[in-house]
Amino acid sequence: MSALTLPRFAVVGHPNKGKSSIVAALAQNDSVEISSRSGTTLQAAAFKIRVDDASYTLIDTPGFQRPRRALAWLNQHASSADQRREAIALFVSSDDCAAQFPDEVALLKPISEGAAILYVVDGSRPYNPDYEAEMEILRWCGQPSMALINPIESDAHIDTWQQALSQFFKVVRVFNPMLADRLRRDEILEAFAVIAPEWRTQIDLVRANYTQQDQIRIVDAGKLLAETLELLCSYQLNQQTLSKSQAEKLKPVLEARYFVEMRAIESAAHRRLKELFDYRNLDSEIIDLPIEGDLFDTEKWVVWGLNRQQLALTAAIAGAGTGAAFDVATGGSSLLIGATTGALLAGGGTWFGADKIARSKVMGLPLGGFEARHGPSANRNFPYVVTGRFLGLLEALQNRTHARRDILTITDSTLQDKIDTLQSHQRKALTAAFHRLSSQKVVDDLPNTLRPLLEAMSQMTFK
Amino acid sequence: MQENKDSLALRAISVMIALIAFILGLLASVAALSGDEYGRVNLLLSLFLFALLPAFGLLATAVFLSLGRRSGIAALLVELRVTPKRFAALLARQGGAAQRQRILFSLSQGWLLSFVAGNLLGFALMLLAMDISFVWRSTLLEASDLLPVLDFVAMPWSFWSAAQPSLEMLSQTQDFRLQGSPNDANYVGQWWRFLLAAQLCYSLSPRTLLWLIAKNRLTRKTETLSTDQNRKVSAENPISEIDRLAKSVTEIPVDSILFDLAHTPDSLLSDIGERLQVATIHRTPVDLHSQLQRVDYANSPALVVLVRSWEPPLAELADSLREELTAEQQSNLFIAPIDWVSAPQKNERLVEPQVAHTQEWRRFCASAVDCTHLSLYGAKP
Ligand SMILES: Nc1nc2c(ncn2[C@@H]2O[C@H](COP(=O)(O)OP(=O)(O)OP(=O)(O)O)[C@@H](O)[C@H]2O)c(=O)[nH]1
Ligand SMILES: [Mg+2]
Numbered sequence: 001m002s003a004l005t006l007p008r009f010a011v012v013g014h015p016n017k018g019k020s021s022i023v024a025a026l027a028q029n030d031s032v033e034i035s036s037r038s039g040t041t042l043q044a045a046a047f048k049i050r051v052d053d054a055s056y057t058l059i060d061t062p063g064f065q066r067p068r069r070a071l072a073w074l075n076q077h078a079s080s081a082d083q084r085r086e087a088i089a090l091f092v093s094s095d096d097c098a099a100q101f102p103d104e105v106a107l108l109k110p111i112s113e114g115a116a117i118l119y120v121v122d123g124s125r126p127y128n129p130d131y132e133a134e135m136e137i138l139r140w141c142g143q144p145s146m147a148l149i150n151p152i153e154s155d156a157h158i159d160t161w162q163q164a165l166s167q168f169f170k171v172v173r174v175f176n177p178m179l180a181d182r183l184r185r186d187e188i189l190e191a192f193a194v195i196a197p198e199w200r201t202q203i204d205l206v207r208a209n210y211t212q213q214d215q216i217r218i219v220d221a222g223k224l225l226a227e228t229l230e231l232l233c234s235y236q237l238n239q240q241t242l243s244k245s246q247a248e249k250l251k252p253v254l255e256a257r258y259f260v261e262m263r264a265i266e267s268a269a270h271r272r273l274k275e276l277f278d279y280r281n282l283d284s285e286i287i288d289l290p291i292e293g294d295l296f297d298t299e300k301w302v303v304w305g306l307n308r309q310q311l312a313l314t315a316a317i318a319g320a321g322t323g324a325a326f327d328v329a330t331g332g333s334s335l336l337i338g339a340t341t342g343a344l345l346a347g348g349g350t351w352f353g354a355d356k357i358a359r360s361k362v363m364g365l366p367l368g369g370f371e372a373r374h375g376p377s378a379n380r381n382f383p384y385v386v387t388g389r390f391l392g393l394l395e396a397l398q399n400r401t402h403a404r405r406d407i408l409t410i411t412d413s414t415l416q417d418k419i420d421t422l423q424s425h426q427r428k429a430l431t432a433a434f435h436r437l438s439s440q441k442v443v444d445d446l447p448n449t450l451r452p453l454l455e456a457m458s459q460m461t462f463k
Numbered sequence: 464m465q466e467n468k469d470s471l472a473l474r475a476i477s478v479m480i481a482l483i484a485f486i487l488g489l490l491a492s493v494a495a496l497s498g499d500e501y502g503r504v505n506l507l508l509s510l511f512l513f514a515l516l517p518a519f520g521l522l523a524t525a526v527f528l529s530l531g532r533r534s535g536i537a538a539l540l541v542e543l544r545v546t547p548k549r550f551a552a553l554l555a556r557q558g559g560a561a562q563r564q565r566i567l568f569s570l571s572q573g574w575l576l577s578f579v580a581g582n583l584l585g586f587a588l589m590l591l592a593m594d595i596s597f598v599w600r601s602t603l604l605e606a607s608d609l610l611p612v613l614d615f616v617a618m619p620w621s622f623w624s625a626a627q628p629s630l631e632m633l634s635q636t637q638d639f640r641l642q643g644s645p646n647d648a649n650y651v652g653q654w655w656r657f658l659l660a661a662q663l664c665y666s667l668s669p670r671t672l673l674w675l676i677a678k679n680r681l682t683r684k685t686e687t688l689s690t691d692q693n694r695k696v697s698a699e700n701p702i703s704e705i706d707r708l709a710k711s712v713t714e715i716p717v718d719s720i721l722f723d724l725a726h727t728p729d730s731l732l733s734d735i736g737e738r739l740q741v742a743t744i745h746r747t748p749v750d751l752h753s754q755l756q757r758v759d760y761a762n763s764p765a766l767v768v769l770v771r772s773w774e775p776p777l778a779e780l781a782d783s784l785r786e787e788l789t790a791e792q793q794s795n796l797f798i799a800p801i802d803w804v805s806a807p808q809k810n811e812r813l814v815e816p817q818v819a820h821t822q823e824w825r826r827f828c829a830s831a832v833d834c835t836h837l838s839l840y841g842a843k844p
Pocket of ligand 1: 150177
């Protein structure tokens with residue numbers, strides 16, 4: 001092991017004591033296989049954790065299955081303490097051992113190749129001497145090591161474990177993979193640097209980058225929320241038909257589609273937020289997005305979807321152009337007269353002819369008709385609802401770890417509390433932005449307007 | 464669907480605005496070049512329209528780009544009252560702020576390009592249809608004052624000598640009202656090359672380039688956005704195989720032999736021993752293997768092994784049992800996972816093991832060795 005190699009830690013211990021859970025929580029990777037059955041992990045699996053330009057590796061391993069017999073084998077192959085590491089090297093490379101002790105070979109191999117040891121025990125159950133064989137084997141490896149007490153059901157026996165473990169390990173920490181927040185994770189990383197000082201530079205870089213990553217995530221979540229709000233608040237469905245009655249018949253169809261698509265937009269945003277926090281397999285449930293009010297309308301349209309005024313204006317300007325050319329041709333002295341008449345003639349003609357255009361067809365395609373529309377939601381409350389739900393998910397993600405495999409139930413965040421903590425200019429900007437959103441106006445710099453809210457929220461979470 | 468329709472509508476509106484810009488450009492050219500009754504056109508005004516204005520426009524674009532504001536004049540238009548409301552709404556639906564800026568920038572460049580094209584067309588039409596004499600008038604400026612400025616302007620096309628200004632050209636086309644006579648026809652017509660070059664250099668080529676870049680960035684980004692949306696997370700569900708669970712009993716034959724692998728507290732162990740009416744109890748937490756070899760169980764009806772329910776069964780235990788017991792003995796083997804609580808000043812008492820733990824041990828009984836699960840909790844004493 002040297003400072004040049006990247007930090008590597010093998011997470012080892014008894015079966016079913018949460019080794020994989022600890023890897024998942026520290027690596028923030030929800031694809032690590034975890035189950036209530038023992039013997040879930042059968043092979044050592046390395047998870048490289050990249051945080052920006054820094055990285056370290058955690059190796060998930062199968063649990064010890066034959067610790068006493070493996071220790072007996074090792075004792076036969078090393079008569080004195082100086083031969084122990086060699087005995088371990090022999091153990092992991094021997095075909096015989098691979099057949100006899102597949103689990104031990106799989107878990108010791110990364111350690112004999114230079115990984116440091118993270119030994120995991122269950123702090124809710126009493127210590128007993130059955131564990132000594134495996135701790136002895138780990139001591140033989142001569143690698144930097146620390147113990148993690150995982151209080152699976154309770155913390156009833158942490159004290160006795162601490163005493164027992166300190167005989168074998170220099171550093172002993174309590175770590176609950178189900179509750180680990182960023183501070184707990186950071187403490188463990190700090191302990192890594194204590195047991196393996198050669199890796200301190202890299203580990204400190206990882207820690208610094210994690211802090212930065214937290215900030216970046218908040219900024220990115222703000223951008224995502226802004227994007228989602230803009231999309232949802234302006235979402236509109238339209239369908240063009242030939243007659244008004246056809247347009248009106250579309251009402252239930254458009255309404256149903258509108259609800260489905262709005263929800264799809266929201267859940268896509270929620271999925272992206274989960275991915276932002278490295279949850280790729282997390283299922284969640286939430287009550288349906290409430291969409292209120294009658295959002296249906298029909299309007300006449302003609303060519304290109306322009307209405308009568310717009311069409312007339314276009315024609316007028318085109319007419320003015322023609323008129324101007326006429327002016328030039330007649331000597332240029334009457335510049336404005338020609339142009340103005342041209343504009344008036346063309347614009348007026350189009351204004352009055354709009355209905356005719358609407359009824360005519362070009363190559364069988366109608367040039368005009370009616371348009372059935374559903375949305376956008378003009379409810380003043382709507383942006384608040386979307387934001388509350390989004391922040392509810394954000395909060396839940398920040399309070400969760402990647403070791404959990406249960407379905408996440410998203411509840412609305414209590415938005416008002418968070419808005420109240422903002423400074424008054426931030427609050428005003430937010431209210432104004434939400435008002436503009438619900439009247440379908442473009443909001444400049446929405447992500448930055450939302451950011452104080454998100455920051456206030458994550459500060460509350462981490463307090 | 465919605466997205467397609469939106470972008471079509473957006474295109475329709477922007478084409479309309481581009482048309483307007485084109486016509487405005489045409490009109491501007493025509494107006495600037497229409498001249499007085501002798502066909503005399505103010506050179507300085509033309510210069511302003513065809514060279515200075517575009518150059519300033521480019522400068523403004525560059526400044527805004529460097530300030531990180533990428534929306535261009537389209538953003539101004541959105542806020543104007545005359546702009547169709549639909550346009551703003553459509554725009555608001557186009558992805559996030561960044562995407563919107565890209566759209567606005569591309570629209571702005573498109574419109575400016577249309578204006579420039581209109582300009583150029585007007586210029587060409589006027590040259591074709593009329594005999595234009597470019598002249599200039601000034602109270603303060605002399606031909607020699609103007610030349611360095613024009614030379615500077617003409618620097619980019621220094622290779623095109625016919626389009627370069629000269630002192631001679633300038634002084635010959637200076638118009639004095641008092642003089643009244645038309646200027647030298649040779650020179651007055653020559654200015655058009657200079658003006659054309661100015662338009663090509665300061666308007667048409669840079670705007671075309673900007674427009675192409677903007678369009679390119681927009682299509683690239685739109686593609687990545689849509690592939691982004693198509694990406695699906697594939698949740699991997701662990702395949703749950705159907706478990707074979709061993710039979711579970713609450714009674715065993717009397718006079719069995721009990722092995723305690725659970726470090727059971729003394730009082731609890733003797734309680735259990737009494738209840739099961741075992742013949743002997745072996746406390747063998749450390750090495751079952753050698754213990755099994757030493758014990759004479761040939762005459763006993765059954766073997767009971769007490770284990771801690773919460774500790775998962777290890778392969779080591781299965782190895783020992785398989786190695787030391789015959790198949791018949793295995794069928795008379797009972798494994799009893801137990802769990803207990805210890806209250807202060809009181810004896811420990813058994814509690815029900817967790818379901819997951821019991822399942823774990825019953826699976827073990829069925830697969831590792833062919834034995835029976837013994838449930839001690841809840842059995843009648
Ligand atoms: N409540 C609670 N459950 C935990 C905790 N840690 C682990 N578990 C659960 O314990 C079970 C085993 O966890 P794993 O992480 O798969 O354990 P492992 O050590 O990797 O197990 P093997 O791979 O089988 O050796 C899972 O059901 C976890 O959800 C904890 O701190 N609290
Ligand atoms: Mg595991």
